Amino acid sequence: MEDRAPEEDQGNILEFRLPDLGEGLADAELVSWSVGVGDTVQLNQTIADVETAKAVVSLPSPFSGTVVELLAQPGETVAVGAPLIRVRNDLSVPSAPESANGRTSVLVGYGPEGETVSRRRRPVPTEPTAPQPSSTAGPVEQGAGRAAATPGARKLAKELGIDLWYVAGSGPDGAVTVEDVRAAVPVSQPRAVPTPTDGSTAPPTPAVTDPDGGISRPASREERTPISGIRKRTAAAMVASARTIPQASTFVTIDCTASMELLDHLRTTKSFEGLVLTPLALVARSVLAALAEYPGINAGWDEAHQEIVTKHYVNLGIAVATERGLLVPNLKEAQALSLRDLCREIGWLAETARSGGATPTDLRGGTFTITNVGVFGVDAGVPLVNPGEAAILCLGSIRKRPWVFRDELAVRWVTTLGISFDHRMIDGELASRFLATVAGLLEDPLTLLSRM
Known part of the structure; x- marks a missing residue:
């Protein structure tokens, strides 16, 4: 197929190619078409949904006309720059403006790395409408x-x-x-x-009937699930992390009773009225304070130039388990956020990720990540460092346990913190000092006041 610009007019047939959807993303999987051959499309009308390693993205049409041909099928992986759809521009409705080089301007909501991201106050999510019959x-x-x-x-x-x-x-x-x-x-x-997927014909799985309860169940003892979308790309990223990053981990178990008491008090104040204040928000605020003291933790490795890139801003990633797999949206410029801001933003970001509304902008550019395995009742974990970052902090479950407090055995709130780090950039001493600082802030959260 002849290579040409997306909007080059060849007999009024315009070709739309998959645009750049974000940093390091070379392709995307076509999820579904919103239009078919013969349909009329308008400028900026959604024509398809594609899934990248970052998010599901709706693609708006950069021109108007009649759909002549769909060039990819749902489930197919399409490379950036590959043609997606052909449209006959036979309407009077204008198409998207062209840039100086004749190509369609970058579509709203995604584009090449380096774009300026403006922070805006996000709306509080509402409960979804109950499904109707x-x-x-x-x-x-x-x-x-x-x-x-x-x-x-x-x-x-x-x-x-x-x-x-x-x-x-x-x-x-x-x-x-x-x-x-x-x-x-x-x-x-x-x-x-x-x-x-190999083209063979799968025989139907016979059913086995339980003579006692009459319940049918498949006779097969195995089930195969094709890996695609987020799960496939997450797997590739984690394999790359394990292969290319020399990782080490360290842990500390702490008495966080004072933090739990502080959270209980803050929930009764007017400042946090209407917000869901969780321990994760206080952990995030403690991490941000510690990163300011130990900026070497907030860094990345430049393989091409063999350089350590220390970042003087924090895009704080929050790992979120979703139906599509693990997503890590991040809070831009998190170092400037108060505890109240973190409480609101973490809740909004997690809800958006779970509902499938996270954008590539939300999911790219992280500098440090927190993962909370405690919500699953797990005491500790050893997470893999996200490629492009230097470390990840793991928060375990917070439970009441026997603890020696002021030389006496008492029941206290206890948790375990762990950090996995890239040993090319961070040595054991730096990682341990950073983790001890976070632990100290959670043991005595009032000391956060001197670091904010």
Whole structure:
């Protein structure tokens, strides 16, 4: 195929290519199309959803016209710069402005690294509307005769053989959600058997009936799940981390009773009214104070130039477990945030990541990460350092345990902190001093006042 600019007019046929979606991302997986051949598209209308290692991104059309050809199929990995769709520009509606080199301007919401990110006050998330019962009265009227649905809902519907036209949506603007698709599955309908990717035909899995309860269960003792999207890219990043970063870890167990008492007190104050104040927010504030004292922890390794890059700003990553896999959105310029700001921003960022709304901007450029395994009841963990960073802090569960306090045995709130670090940049002494500082701030949180 001849290489040409995305908006070069060849008989009024315009070609849109996958744009640069963020730092180091060379490709993306096409999740779903929002348009089909013959549909009319308008300028900035969403035409497709793609999934990168960072997030699911909706692509707006940079021009208007009639769809002539779709050049990729859902599930296909598309390289940045590869053609996605061809449109006949036969409408009077203007297309996106061209840059000086004749190519389409960078689309809003994503672009090459180095763009300026302005902080804005994010809205407090609201509870999602409860799913409504599905209806077979008729198709959902959305857009150009197509049912609007989230990427996850489209994928699940395809697996189950559900026609989205006949599923009532409970999401924003009537979009069909995963919950809507699940509610639309008849009780007697079995799950579809995935088709093998190697082209072979998979025999149906026989069912075994329990003579006592009459419950059917698959006879197969194994299940294979294709790896794609976030899970695939996370796996690649973690393998790269383990292979290229010489990692070491150290731990400390502390009495954090004073921190728990402080949180209990702050929750009753007007300043934190309406906010969910968690220990993670106080840990984050302690980490930021310690990073200011030990900036060598907030660094990255430049392999090409064999240099350590110390960063005098903190984009604080918060690891979030989602249905799509592990995501690490980060708070930009977190060193400037108060405890109240951190409380609000961490809650918003985690909710956005879980709902699939995190953008590439939210997920790239982190400088230091906190992971909280304590929410799963785990006492400690040894996380892998995120590529591009120097260290990651792990917060374990906070439990009441026997503890020697003022030379007497008492029941205290206790937790374990751990840090994994890149030994090329950080030696054991620096990592231990940093971890001890964080621990000391959580043991006596009032000392944070002298560091803010």
